[in-house]
Every structure is written in C-alpha cells, then in structure tokens.
Amino acid sequence: MSSSAPVRSGYHHGDLRNALIRSAAELAQAGGPSSVTIRAAARAVGVTPTAAYRHFAGHEELLEAVKTRAMELLTASVNEALDRLDPVGDPAERGLSRLAAIGRGYFAFALAEPGLFRTAFAGGLPPMPAVAESGPFGKLIEAIDDLAASGYLPPQRRPMAEFAAWASVHGLAMLHLDGPLSAAPREARELALERTIEIIAEGLGGAALTERMREELRRAVQG
Known part of the structure; x- marks a missing residue:
C-alpha cells in the first residue's frame, strides 16, 4: 500500500482542533504514540500550549483523537x-x-x-x-x-x-x-x-x- 499518511496543511483560524490532530498524527507517524504531546503538536501548528489546551483537556484526549x-x-x-x-x-x-x-x-x-x-x-x-x-x-x-x-x-x-x-x-x-x-x-x-x-x-x-x-x-x- 502507498502511504496514506496525513498531509500537513496550514492552520486556519477557527480550525485549531483539527490542525492539532493533523500535527499530532504526523508526530505519531514519525515516532509512534509516545511522540504525541500537546506541546509538540502546538509547536508544529505554531500556537502556544495554552491555546491547544482550550481544545484538549490533556495528552490523553489528544492521543485518543489521533x-x-x-x-x-x-x-x-x-x-x-x-x-x-x-x-x-x-x-x-x-x-x-x-x-x-x-x-x-x-x-x-x-x-x-x-x-x-x-x-x-x-x-x-x-x-x-x-x-x-x-x-x-x-x-x-x-x-x-x-x-x-x-x-x-x-x-x-x-x-x-x-x-x-x-x-x-x-x-x-x-x-x-x-x-x-x-x-x-x-x-x-x-x-x-x-x-x-x-x-x-x-x-x-x-x-x-x-x-x-x-x-x-x-x-x-x-x-
């Protein structure tokens, strides 16, 4: 099978939750579940962890989405x-x-x-x-x-x-x-x-x- 990896797309205002999930999926693709963190996903999208926490209560919730x-x-x-x-x-x-x-x-x-x-x-x-x-x-x-x-x-x-x-x-x-x-x-x-x-x-x-x-x-x- 050809890789059906998630493709990164730019962050659009109002779509931060989905942008974080896409970025976290890319982290998982590269490093498995242990690489999925709120901080790393927020950094990849270009927002602060505080902004990410408005959409995910914690690491476990983001990991479930991924x-x-x-x-x-x-x-x-x-x-x-x-x-x-x-x-x-x-x-x-x-x-x-x-x-x-x-x-x-x-x-x-x-x-x-x-x-x-x-x-x-x-x-x-x-x-x-x-x-x-x-x-x-x-x-x-x-x-x-x-x-x-x-x-x-x-x-x-x-x-x-x-x-x-x-x-x-x-x-x-x-x-x-x-x-x-x-x-x-x-x-x-x-x-x-x-x-x-x-x-x-x-x-x-x-x-x-x-x-x-x-x-x-x-x-x-x-x-």
Missing part, C-alpha cells in the same frame, strides 16, 4: 484491498478472497505506517461492540459470516473465529515490526503472510483447500 485517525487510515487500507478484488462467483471462494484481502490491507498498513499502526492500538481498544461496528474487525466479521453462510465454515467452528484470524495477522505484523522478522526481506514477508492466510482459511474450513481456492487466496493476498 488513535481514531490512525484507525481510520488502517480501515482505508483494508477497504482499498477489498476494492481491488476481482469478482468471484462461488460464495466460499468469494469469502476466502475477502478474508485474504482484509489480511493484506491490514498487514500492508502495519509495515508501511508502523508509527500510526502502533498508535491505533496504544492503550488498548474500546469495548468489543464499538470495535465491531466498523473498521477492520467489522470487515473481518462480515467475511467470516459470509463463509459460514456459504457452508464453508461449519457451525461448530464459527464461535470466536474472528479472534483467531485477527490474532494471527496482527501477531505476524508485530513480529515484523518489533520482533525477529524485522529484518526479513520483502519476499519472506509476502510468503509469511500468504502462508498465514492459507493456514487460517484451512483452519476455518477444517480441511485442505482445493487448488482453485488456494489460487484465489494467493491472488487476493498478492493484490
């Missing part, structure tokens, strides 16, 4: 991957393709924008109903529900399946960002994602993928 922005950008990456999918007639293959595209959009954003990705999850997420309403997790639930409706995902395997899939791709992203895979070449990263998605798909269905399904997954992962 987390929301980071999650919006992560969601945009997932939607972009979904939009690039070719039409697929078979319901099960369509569901698997959507599953793979969601994983690819999620993983691509993590590697392209590590500062914003870390910020999106800084301090945890809101309760599950809010997380599931929109964003990448909501898209994942829809894809897994489609697999269940198609008959590919047996009823006994449906409970909590979205958490297993999310944990697998999120964990792979963190291994590349902060773990032993941080120096892995691009080819290895792509293969790791492809195999992770394939294993998730086979685990959901409880059987080996057909060659046709495997090819659909591969196309969706590669984009």
